[in-house]
Amino acid sequence: MSQEHIVSVRVYVLIFLALMVLTAATVITAKYDLTVIWGPLNAIVALTIAVIKATLVVLYFMHVRYSSKLTQVVVFSGVLWLIIMVAFTMMDYLTRHGWPEPNL
Amino acid sequence: MEATAVSTATESRENYLNINYGWKSWLFTVDHKRIAILYLASITFFFFIGGAYAGAVRLELLTPAGDLVQADTYNRLFTMHGVFMVFLVLIPSIPATLGNFLLPLMIGAKDLAFPRINLLSWYIYMLGAACIVYAALAGGVDTGWTFYPPYSSIYSNSQVLAAGVGIFIAGFSSILTGLNFIVTVHTMRAPGMTWFRMPLFVWATYATSIIQILGTPVIAVTVLALALERLFHIGIFDPKMGGDPVLFQHLFWFYSHPAVYIMILPAMGVISELIANMTRKKIFGYKFVAFSSLAIAIFGFLVWGHHLFTSSQSVYAGIVFSILSYILGVPSAIKTFNWTATLYKGSMSYETPMLYAFGFLGLFVIGGMTGLFLAALGLDIHLHDTYFVVAHFHYIMVGGVLMGYLGGLHYWWPKISGKMYPEFWGRLSALFVFVGFNLTFFPQFLLGYMGMPRRYHAYPDDTLWQVLNVMSTAGASVLGVGYILPMLYFAWSMKYGKTASANPWPASGLEWQAASPPTTFNFDTTPVVTWEAYDFNHVKELKEGNSASPQEQTV
Numbered sequence: 001m002s003q004e005h006i007v008s009v010r011v012y013v014l015i016f017l018a019l020m021v022l023t024a025a026t027v028i029t030a031k032y033d034l035t036v037i038w039g040p041l042n043a044i045v046a047l048t049i050a051v052i053k054a055t056l057v058v059l060y061f062m063h064v065r066y067s068s069k070l071t072q073v074v075v076f077s078g079v080l081w082l083i084i085m086v087a088f089t090m091m092d093y094l095t096r097h098g099w100p101e102p103n104l
Numbered sequence: 105m106e107a108t109a110v111s112t113a114t115e116s117r118e119n120y121l122n123i124n125y126g127w128k129s130w131l132f133t134v135d136h137k138r139i140a141i142l143y144l145a146s147i148t149f150f151f152f153i154g155g156a157y158a159g160a161v162r163l164e165l166l167t168p169a170g171d172l173v174q175a176d177t178y179n180r181l182f183t184m185h186g187v188f189m190v191f192l193v194l195i196p197s198i199p200a201t202l203g204n205f206l207l208p209l210m211i212g213a214k215d216l217a218f219p220r221i222n223l224l225s226w227y228i229y230m231l232g233a234a235c236i237v238y239a240a241l242a243g244g245v246d247t248g249w250t251f252y253p254p255y256s257s258i259y260s261n262s263q264v265l266a267a268g269v270g271i272f273i274a275g276f277s278s279i280l281t282g283l284n285f286i287v288t289v290h291t292m293r294a295p296g297m298t299w300f301r302m303p304l305f306v307w308a309t310y311a312t313s314i315i316q317i318l319g320t321p322v323i324a325v326t327v328l329a330l331a332l333e334r335l336f337h338i339g340i341f342d343p344k345m346g347g348d349p350v351l352f353q354h355l356f357w358f359y360s361h362p363a364v365y366i367m368i369l370p371a372m373g374v375i376s377e378l379i380a381n382m383t384r385k386k387i388f389g390y391k392f393v394a395f396s397s398l399a400i401a402i403f404g405f406l407v408w409g410h411h412l413f414t415s416s417q418s419v420y421a422g423i424v425f426s427i428l429s430y431i432l433g434v435p436s437a438i439k440t441f442n443w444t445a446t447l448y449k450g451s452m453s454y455e456t457p458m459l460y461a462f463g464f465l466g467l468f469v470i471g472g473m474t475g476l477f478l479a480a481l482g483l484d485i486h487l488h489d490t491y492f493v494v495a496h497f498h499y500i501m502v503g504g505v506l507m508g509y510l511g512g513l514h515y516w517w518p519k520i521s522g523k524m525y526p527e528f529w530g531r532l533s534a535l536f537v538f539v540g541f542n543l544t545f546f547p548q549f550l551l552g553y554m555g556m557p558r559r560y561h562a563y564p565d566d567t568l569w570q571v572l573n574v575m576s577t578a579g580a581s582v583l584g585v586g587y588i589l590p591m592l593y594f595a596w597s598m599k600y601g602k603t604a605s606a607n608p609w610p611a612s613g614l615e616w617q618a619a620s621p622p623t624t625f626n627f628d629t630t631p632v633v634t635w636e637a638y639d640f641n642h643v644k645e646l647k648e649g650n651s652a653s654p655q656e657q658t659v
Contacts, residue, residue: 070290077318078318081318081405084405085322085355085358088354088406088408088409088421089351089354089355089358091409091418091420091421092350092354092409092417092418092421093418094418095418095419095420095421096416096417096418
């Protein structure tokens, strides 16, 4: 807000191209059955690419990379809290069947 | 009425209350003080609706047999009590009234950072409230305020959707208030008002705003998912359709547990102000109290699983949530010990606000300690869903939050209205609330420990159980009187109360250096802060005229 950062057209075009390449990567990897290697691999690959794309959009198109530290902290905490929510919920789901039988 | 009242007033000084009149000047105001009054009026209204539901619940439990209302009606009564009290009263209570009124005054600002968004937040709140009132009038909701699916999403034929929409909408009001406060604290502090010179109420409100912004979107999404399942039978939570009901509980409590801190943190802020100012002493361990607010705000997000100990949650997750819940007791204890240490050798006075603060200390400690009982994995199996839980969270939410709210209202009433409340009646109300509260809820600890489940309209015909329930109902009536009294004498004092000086206590804090009631823009000139928070030597100098008041210092 204090000073507007002017992002060069070159950066915008590069990010756009990166997003296009990643989109193509999503489409291509979806055509292969990665589940033969590991069950959830298809989903993991698709989500990883999606996260990279979202990060690029937030950092460059939404100017967070050039924003004040405070803005960055706000954005980062939003993501961190999402991670907390998912991770702590998974803490339940992934360990549900792990309690040993009582030895009577 | 307005014009004549003013002309007869002895004091014709212009302030935020008499600057203009008529409903438009209130409904289109962007003055943070007037918006606080709008919130105060609406919250008080919904508080008495929620209270009426509670009265009906207590009346039913006067006798063991379910003779006053049927089970289904009873379900609706306690659900609507919870929905009104949690979403329309407790969550906005202190931040939207005292917070709105005081935050700019305390940091030496003219208003909040976004005055129009502030007004918008009240309209959004009223829109959400309208949906909930509609749900109440159209028959109410019978799921409990927690809306657990699949009952709420598939089977209940009550007004779940209308109430859900209301909660969804009201959430945005909460987010906007939080956003406004955070931006205000960051950008609008007066010159010299550094972070560690801010009053602890500001710190507490700031921490609350963080929770409001990070937590509230999750309840919105959760309610939305519930609506999707109820309307379109998309299987998210119902196991019959491939969903998982425990997922709802995770998401619901991810917000609703921190929501308890949205309620209690501002109350803790009020108590810090009351104790420091009524003992005329700098708060013991200012930085610890300030940072413990932030610690509660952050770690409050990591304990929600303690609501799921009996919901087929993994025992491993239960252990982690249990330990984290215990750890969360630490920052609350820091505050309590520091308040107590502040009392030591302070020059205490026993006016109404201080009586409420004492009430808070005792009740909050009981509420907090019983929380540790419930955070213990084994003991919770016995106590879960009993009256012990009901008593525990009422000690926090009523004994803690409402004591803080009422204490704060009395303390700042001279600033809000420009009039003093009647001290005798104030003390009497504090006594009624304290006695009535304990009489209502202490027996519930015993009932719960003996195994009385919550949410039932009948209980076994046992003399001891009935005696305890009768005590509880009798206490609720005393409590009711304690709540009606302040409303009556506050209204009375608006016309007949003694005119308050700018700093009647005398207390520290910039808000006491503005006029009572303040002008629309609070300060004639922006104050310059050269002293620490709770510096009572400075207050003394100001009173004796040895030091220039901030009004006289220009930037």
